[in-house]
Structures are given as C-alpha cells and as structure tokens.
Amino acid sequence: MGTLTLECASYTIALEDSVALQASEAADARTIALGEQQYRPTTVVRVAATREGAEAWSLTLTSTGGGTTIHSSGALCLGLRVVVAIGPYVVALDAGTGELAWQRQCDPATCFAVFRAPGSDGLITHGELQIARLSADGELTWTYQGKDIFTGPFEVVPEGILATDFTGDVYALDLDGNLQAMDKGKPFPH
Numbered sequence: 001m002g003t004l005t006l007e008c009a010s011y012t013i014a015l016e017d018s019v020a021l022q023a024s025e026a027a028d029a030r031t032i033a034l035g036e037q038q039y040r041p042t043t044v045v046r047v048a049a050t051r052e053g054a055e056a057w058s059l060t061l062t063s064t065g066g067g068t069t070i071h072s073s074g075a076l077c078l079g080l081r082v083v084v085a086i087g088p089y090v091v092a093l094d095a096g097t098g099e100l101a102w103q104r105q106c107d108p109a110t111c112f113a114v115f116r117a118p119g120s121d122g123l124i125t126h127g128e129l130q131i132a133r134l135s136a137d138g139e140l141t142w143t144y145q146g147k148d149i150f151t152g153p154f155e156v157v158p159e160g161i162l163a164t165d166f167t168g169d170v171y172a173l174d175l176d177g178n179l180q181a182m183d184k185g186k187p188f189p190h
Contacts, residue, residue, distance in 0.1 A: 002070035003021075008095035010079035011056060012050045015070045015084065018044040018060065030057075032100055034089045035064030042067040043087045045092075049098060057098035063087025066110025068129060073113035073126070077134055083123065085111040085128075090125055092138060102138030115156040117175060124161060126154040131163055133177060142177035 006013045033041070041062035048058035065087035069073065075084040080102055081092040087113055092101040107127025107158040115124045128149050133141040152164025160180065161173040168185030 001184070002074070004070050004072065006075060006077050006120055008049075008082055009080050009182050011051050011077075011095045013077070013082050013095065014046075014050075016046045016047050017070050030059040030098070031062060032059060033062045033090070034091070034103060035062075035087060035126075037064075039064045043069075045070060045084065045086055047082070047084070047093065047098065049082075049095060056096065059093075059098050061076065061086050061091065063089055065089070068110055068112060071113075076114060076116065078116070078123070080119065083114055085114045085125065087111070089094050090114050090123070090134065090138070103139060104134060104138045106132040106134070106140075106143075112150075113154065118156065118158045119175070120182045126150060126163070131161060131173065131177070133175070144171075144177045144179070146171055146175055180182065 004015045004016045043059045043063045049056040063086045080095050082095050083092050088105050088107045090106050091103045106125040107129050109128040111125050111127045113126040117124050123134040125132045130143045130145040132143045146165050148165040148167050150163050151166050155162045160175050163171045170183045170185055172181040174180055
C-alpha cells in the first residue's frame with residue numbers, strides 16, 4: 001500500500017492507496033468516482049487534509065481503467081490545489097475544501113505519474129500509452145504517443161522529457177511535445 005504526504009499552502013495532505021476498501025466504507029465516505037461506473041473501481045485512494053492538527057476534510061477517489069498506486073510522483077501541489085494521478089485520469093482538488101476543481105483523462109489506459117512542467121505552472125503526465133501536457137486549469141495542451149507502451153524510466157528535466165518504452169527505446173521530447181531524438185535501446189527486464 002502506497003502513501004504520500006504533501007504540504008499544500010497551510011494544509012497537510014495525506015494520500016493512501018486503499019485497494020481493500022469495502023463498498024460499505026465507500027458508501028459512508030465522501031467519494032469522487034471517475035470512469036465507467038458500471039465497472040468495479042481498479043484504483044481507490046483516500047485523501048485527507050489537516051490544518052493545525054485538525055482534519056479539514058477527507059474523501060475517497062475511485063477510478064476504473066488501469067490501476068495505479070500512490071508513490072512520490074503520483075501527486076503534487078500546484079498552488080492551492082492537490083493534483084493526483086489516478087487510473088487514466090489526473091484530478092485537481094482544492095486543498096482547503098477537497099472540492100473537485102477539474103478532472104482530465106490523460107491516457108486511454110493508465111496515468112502513472114504527474115510532474116510540474118519546467119518553467120511554467122503546467123503539468124506533464126506519464127501515461128502507459130501517451131505523454132500529455134496540461135495547463136494548470138486541466139486543459140489538454142498536447143499528447144505524444146510512442147511506438148510501444150511507456151513502461152520504462154521517465155524523467156522531466158528543464159530541457160524536456162525523457163521516456164523509455166517497453167522495448168527500451170528512449171524518446172527525448174521538448175516541452176512542446178515534439179520528438180527531438182530517439183535512441184534504440186535494449187528491452188529492460190520485466
């Protein structure tokens with residue numbers, strides 16, 4: 001089970017994978033459900049905010065689609081918002097209230113991580129099938145799809161994005177989503 005704690009403005013935000021969440025628990029909690037509701041959620045994340053030691057709000061995020069887990073690149077603070085990659089979505093929650101500010105599907109399968117775009121207030125997402133850039137308001141700026149799934153190392157650097165696909169090929173993109181170089185690699189162990 002993954003956990004992550006973030007400091008957003010004057011709030012401490014705790015995120016935790018809750019794969020074993022029971023349906024009765026979800027019914028009792030404030031829940032934001034993403035995806036096709038006729039399917040059982042593949043990802044469940046509990047999010048709670050505290051301020052000066054007291055709970056400000058808590059909720060449960062659920063998503064269908066490819067499953068994800070909470071890890072160091074699974075969420076970040078962007079001003080007064082908490083941005084979370086969950087299933088194929090990225091969502092932004094108001095840090096003070098937990099209200100949903102926006103949601104965006106960033107990948108047809110799974111969104112593994114979300115990063116700040118260097119030099120801007122935008123975001124870069126690492127999806128299984130595509131890389132995407134979002135504005136701070138959740139508007140999709142561009143997407144890039146490689147020839148295979150992006151399951152290898154992924155890095156956002158000041159010059160752009162380095163992504164490795166399943167076959168070991170490394171893609172170097174600029175921050176506008178343009179391919180700058182591609183190096184043939186060796187498949188890494190799976």
